[in-house]
Structures are given as C-alpha cells and as structure tokens.
Amino acid sequence: MGFFNRLSNLIRTKYTTFKQQLDIGKNPLFSQLPDAVFIINTESHILSMNHQAKTLLGYTPEDRKNFLAKWMPNDMVDILKSNIHLTRNGESPTFNAVLLHKTGQKIPILFTLIPNGNDCIYCVCKDLRTINDYKNRISSLYDNLLYLQKITNIGSFDYDVALDTSFWSNQTYEIFGVDDCEFVPTWETIVQLIHPNDKKKYEETIQNSIDYGHDYELEHRIVRSNGEDRIAFQRGEAVKDETGKTVRLIGTVQDITEQKNLELKLIENEKQMKSVTDRLHVGIWSYDVRQNRYTLCSKGIEEMYGVAQQEFLEKNTTWFKYIHQEDLFYVLADFKRSMNGDEMTFKHRIIDANGNVKWLHHQVLPYQDADGTVIRLDGIIGDITKEKEQQDTLTFNANHDYLTKLPNRRYFEKELAETLHQSLNGLEMVAVFYLDLDRFKLINDTLGHEIGDKLLINVAKRLNHVLGDHTFLARLGGDEFAVCVKQFEEKDEVIRIAESIIQAMKEPFDLDGELVKTATSIGISFFPDDGLESLMLLKRADHALYKAKEAGRGKWMFYS
Known part of the structure; x- marks a missing residue:
C-alpha cells in the first residue's frame, strides 16, 4: 500500500x-x-x-x-x-x-x-x-558629431543647474582654450574665461535663462589661457522639469572670430567705398535685377538731381521721373539694351528738382551670372552741363557770325546743300537770295565802324522779322546776306518776298539817335533751273545781284 x-x-x-x-x-x-x-x-x-x-x-x-x-x-x-x-x-x-x-x-x-x-x-x-548595432551606430554618429564640431568650430555643452556641472564636447574645450583633463567647467570657472567687459552681459543672460526658462543667443568674448581674445556665439535652450523649473541648459558655442573680423573688414571697406563715392564728382548707382530695386545711390546723384538718396533707393520710378521728356524714349531703350547684356554709354537731359535743365553722361555696365543672365546693373553718371554748354558755344561760334549771330557762310552752304538734296528727291524748287546794302561803305567811312556794326545788327533783326517760316537767313560777310527760300509753288511768291525785303530796307534805322538810311538790291537764282549745287546757285545769285545794281539799285533780279 x-x-x-x-x-x-x-x-x-x-x-x-x-x-x-x-x-x-x-x-x-x-x-x-x-x-x-x-x-x-x-x-x-x-x-x-x-x-x-x-x-x-x-x-x-x-x-x-x-x-x-x-x-x-x-x-x-x-x-x-x-x-x-x-x-x-x-x-x-x-x-x-x-x-x-x-x-x-x-x-x-x-x-x-x-x-x-x-x-x-x-x-x-x-x-x-x-x-x-545600435552601439556601433551611436559610436559612429558620436564620432561624426565630434568631427563636424571640429571642422565647423562649433562645440556643444550640457549644464546641470542643480549640480553646477557641465558636459563639454572636445571642441568646446578647444574654443575656450582649456585642457579637458585639467579644467572642470562650473559656473564660476566658466565665468573666469569670459572677457571682463562681457562678464556682466554673460551672467545676466545665463541667469535669466535659468530663472525664466528662456532660450537665448549671446555673442561674447573669451580670454584664453594664453591671453588671446576670441569672439564666441552661444545659443542655449532651457530644459524644465515637470514643475516648470529649469534644470539644464543645453546648447552650442561657436568661435566666430574670423567671421567677425571679415564682417568688420567688410564694413570698413563699405565705409571707405562710400567715402570715396560720395566725394567723387560723379554719381554711382547699382540696381539688383532679381530684387527689382536699387541697392546703391551715391551722394553725387543727390547733388545732380536735387533729390535725397533715399528716395532713389525706395522708388524705382524716381530715376525716370526727372528725365527730359524729349530724351525719355531713347533713354528707356538704352536701359532695355543694358538689361539684355549690352554695355551702354549715352547722353541725356534731366530737369532737376529745382527746374534746372542739366546734361548727364551715363554709362551702364551689366553684370551677368554664369548662365549669361543679367543680375545687376551698375551705373556711373557725370554732370556734363558746363562741358555741353561750352561745346554748344564753340559749335555756335563756328557756325554763326559773331556780330549778328546769324548763320555764317559755311553754315549756310551746308544747310543749302542738305536742302537741295532733299528737294532733289521731291523735285521741289528752291530760291537763293544774294543781297547787300547800298552805300554801306560810305556809312562806315562817315559815321564810323561802330555805327556800321549796329546797322548790320539791326538789318539782321529786320530781315528776320520780314522773312517767313520756310526761309533760312545768313550773313555771308561784310554787308552781304543770303536767304534760302523753300516750299513755294510759283515764282510770284519769291517775288513778293524779295519786294517785302526791299521795302523794309528803305525804312531808316535809328541807331542811338542817329537816323541812317540804306537800301538793298537782291539777286535770285533757282534750283534746279539755275544749278544743282549750292556754290553754283550762290554764284549765280551774286551775278544777278550785280545786274540788279546796274539796273539802278533797290531792285531785285532773277539770274538769266
């Protein structure tokens, strides 16, 4: 059992x-x-x-x-x-x-x-x-992080507020210039590495982050153990516990010394450039095509236009607002060609803010990217008003009589040749008057050259008053004048003009209280009947004048 x-x-x-x-x-x-x-x-x-x-x-x-x-x-x-x-x-x-x-x-x-x-x-x-595998990957990531921190010169840190201890990456030790085997990063030891002039700012920023849980960004200087000053940029984030109390600060620190030095050098270069451009007697501007705005306007432009620099930078239309209306079309056309990559040089007028007409010399330089697209236009403007006035004066003096201000013989022959060329294409007639003053030599000899000069000036004024729109008057020299008559259909119209001139010249001239009488005779030639060239027509009009004087003065006569 x-x-x-x-x-x-x-x-x-x-x-x-x-x-x-x-x-x-x-x-x-x-x-x-x-x-x-x-x-x-x-x-x-x-x-x-x-x-x-x-x-x-x-x-x-x-x-x-x-x-x-x-x-x-x-x-x-x-x-x-x-x-x-x-x-x-x-x-x-x-x-x-x-x-x-x-x-x-x-x-x-x-x-x-x-x-x-x-x-x-x-x-x-x-x-x-x-x-x-995770450990290997983490180790690889950690190694990569250390490598990236080294090549970017950015370190990391993790500060335990309660324990007053910090974990620093290798690059952080490198940036602060301390030995990771000897230096223990605590609040007190870290502050000792901050430049004396930046300590207060550093302490207040970190303390505010701890007290209020704020993230922060801070630029400050470091004094390394060898006495070298470096500039650091620190970015930190506050980590809070469940009660909202800041328990850690984690972040990065970057050595930006070289970057700041480059920035300072760039700022200095910009100041120097601005100083130079503002002292030049030209205006300099720059237009960013992609941003569709002007990025540079020198002091010289403000002086030329009488408009504040800022207005040019804020409003694109300001540049074209002051261009003379007669020049606006071709200025816009030249700017358009610059946008297509052509370097342009041109002259145009502006009416400045004070109403003054000025001549400007403009050079526009397009800047292209690697693809050939224009991304910027740079311009140089010079005020050439005085030079233009001087050039115009020289040109006027070269083409006009110094006494009467009428066109001279050379200018008359040039204009007559152009008129004949145009008339030849249209088969139109042109009349050429050759006239002089009767008894002019006697007036000069008896009353003096000053009265003679005044007489010539007043004769020019009276002729201008008598002649119509389709005529061109010139002084050939001495007491000789020439008139080109255009756009007539019958020779009777030419006769009426000649007779009005003769009649006008019979009226005495009051020259500073001195009444002077004179008269004129006129020789007339016709294009194309009497010649096809300006010199031939003048010569034959002069021959007709000689015949008119022989006929008794104060008369007109066609060339025959």
Whole structure:
C-alpha cells in the first residue's frame, strides 16, 4: 500500500509540475515579450519556448525537446550551469553568452535567469546583435558629431543647474582654450574665461535663462589661457522639469572670430567705398535685377538731381521721373539694351528738382551670372552741363557770325546743300537770295565802324522779322546776306518776298539817335533751273545781284 501511495504522490507531483509548466507557457507575458524566452529546468532541459525564441534560433516546436546547453558552444556550457546553480538560492543572474542558430551561426545573447519554483527557470534572451548595432551606430554618429564640431568650430555643452556641472564636447574645450583633463567647467570657472567687459552681459543672460526658462543667443568674448581674445556665439535652450523649473541648459558655442573680423573688414571697406563715392564728382548707382530695386545711390546723384538718396533707393520710378521728356524714349531703350547684356554709354537731359535743365553722361555696365543672365546693373553718371554748354558755344561760334549771330557762310552752304538734296528727291524748287546794302561803305567811312556794326545788327533783326517760316537767313560777310527760300509753288511768291525785303530796307534805322538810311538790291537764282549745287546757285545769285545794281539799285533780279 505504501508503494502505491508513493507512486500516486509522484504521479500527482509530476502532473502538477507539468500543468504549471503549461500554465506558464500560456502566460501572455511569455508569448508577448519581444525577447526570446525559454522555460528550462535545472538541467537546462527546455520545457517551453515562445515564438520569439523559435524565430531567433530557427528551431521548430519539435526541436524544443532538447537541452539549452546543447544549443551553446562548449565553452559557454559551464557559464550556463554555474548561473543556473545561482537560481537555486533565489538569485536572478544576468550574463553574456552565445547561442547557436540552427544554421550554426553564433548569436551573442544577454541572458537573464529568473527562478519560478519547482525547478522551473525563466531564461530571457536579449539579442545583442541589435544592441551592438545600435552601439556601433551611436559610436559612429558620436564620432561624426565630434568631427563636424571640429571642422565647423562649433562645440556643444550640457549644464546641470542643480549640480553646477557641465558636459563639454572636445571642441568646446578647444574654443575656450582649456585642457579637458585639467579644467572642470562650473559656473564660476566658466565665468573666469569670459572677457571682463562681457562678464556682466554673460551672467545676466545665463541667469535669466535659468530663472525664466528662456532660450537665448549671446555673442561674447573669451580670454584664453594664453591671453588671446576670441569672439564666441552661444545659443542655449532651457530644459524644465515637470514643475516648470529649469534644470539644464543645453546648447552650442561657436568661435566666430574670423567671421567677425571679415564682417568688420567688410564694413570698413563699405565705409571707405562710400567715402570715396560720395566725394567723387560723379554719381554711382547699382540696381539688383532679381530684387527689382536699387541697392546703391551715391551722394553725387543727390547733388545732380536735387533729390535725397533715399528716395532713389525706395522708388524705382524716381530715376525716370526727372528725365527730359524729349530724351525719355531713347533713354528707356538704352536701359532695355543694358538689361539684355549690352554695355551702354549715352547722353541725356534731366530737369532737376529745382527746374534746372542739366546734361548727364551715363554709362551702364551689366553684370551677368554664369548662365549669361543679367543680375545687376551698375551705373556711373557725370554732370556734363558746363562741358555741353561750352561745346554748344564753340559749335555756335563756328557756325554763326559773331556780330549778328546769324548763320555764317559755311553754315549756310551746308544747310543749302542738305536742302537741295532733299528737294532733289521731291523735285521741289528752291530760291537763293544774294543781297547787300547800298552805300554801306560810305556809312562806315562817315559815321564810323561802330555805327556800321549796329546797322548790320539791326538789318539782321529786320530781315528776320520780314522773312517767313520756310526761309533760312545768313550773313555771308561784310554787308552781304543770303536767304534760302523753300516750299513755294510759283515764282510770284519769291517775288513778293524779295519786294517785302526791299521795302523794309528803305525804312531808316535809328541807331542811338542817329537816323541812317540804306537800301538793298537782291539777286535770285533757282534750283534746279539755275544749278544743282549750292556754290553754283550762290554764284549765280551774286551775278544777278550785280545786274540788279546796274539796273539802278533797290531792285531785285532773277539770274538769266
């Protein structure tokens, strides 16, 4: 009877143990845990394993009837057994070992053994391949970060407010010029590295960030241990706990010394350039095509136009507002050609803010990108009003009589030649008058050359008054004058003009109280009847004048 009781108890115990094993295998944590889990006994016999374990090692459910130790390299078996032995004392050891995949591949595993009573042990296996991969990737990223910080000269920091300790990257130590083995970055030691003139600003900025949780940006100077001054730009972010209290400051610090030096040099160059351009007697401007705005306008332009520089920069239309209306069309055309890449030089007039007409010399230089697209126009403007006036005076004097201001012989011959050329194309007639004053030599000899000059001036005025729109009057020299008559259909019209001139000349001239009488005779030639060239027509009109004088003076006569 005792034997059967013992056998019954043994069967009951085995059944209970087996049932517990089945119950454990049905536990949701067992099936849903992301790691591989084996249920083993103290002999490493596999009682159950979850799906993740099958996936990890590639074994089928039939393969589970094995010992876990057989799925390990021989040198790892003793490690497993010694740690199983620890579970008998209620410990849950964790250790590194290797499991063999069904294909023979070695898989690094972090084992955790958890005793569960009745010689049952949970064996949780964390696949270290993913963790090691993460570690390698993190290490690679960290190395890359350090490299990037070095080549960009940007360091990072993490300051623990409560502990007053900081983590600094290698580049941060490099920027501050201190040894990472000797220097401990705390609030007090860091402040000692700040330039004395920037300490107050630095302390207030950091303290405000801590007190109010504000992020910050700060530019300040550093005094390195070798006495060298550097300029740093620091950007920080406040990290708060659940109560809203700032517990950490994390951020970056960048050495911007070279950048600031370049900026200062650029500013200095800009000041120098502005000083030079403002002192030049020319105006300089620059137009950004892509932004459609003027970016530069020198002081010289303000003086030329009588308009503030700022108005030119703010309003594109200001530039064309003051251009003389007669010149606006071709100025716009030249600017358009500049936009197409042509360098243009031209002259035009403006009417400045005070109503003065000025002549400007304009040079427009297009600047193109690599694709040949014009992205900027640069211009140089010079005020050439005085030069233009001098040139006009020289041109006028070269073409006009100094006494009467009438066109001279050269100008008359030139204009007559152009008129004949135009008339030849249109088969129109042109009349040429050649006339002089009667008794002019006698007036000069008796009343003096001053009266003679005044007489010539007044004769020119009276002739201009008598002649109509389609005539051209000139003084050929001495008391000789010439008239070109255009746009007539009958010779009778020419006769009427000649007779009106003769009649007008019979009226006495009052020359400063001195009444002077004179008269004129006129010789007339016709184009094309009497010649096709200006010199021939003048010569034949002069011959007709000679015949008119022979006929009794104060008369006109056609060339025959």
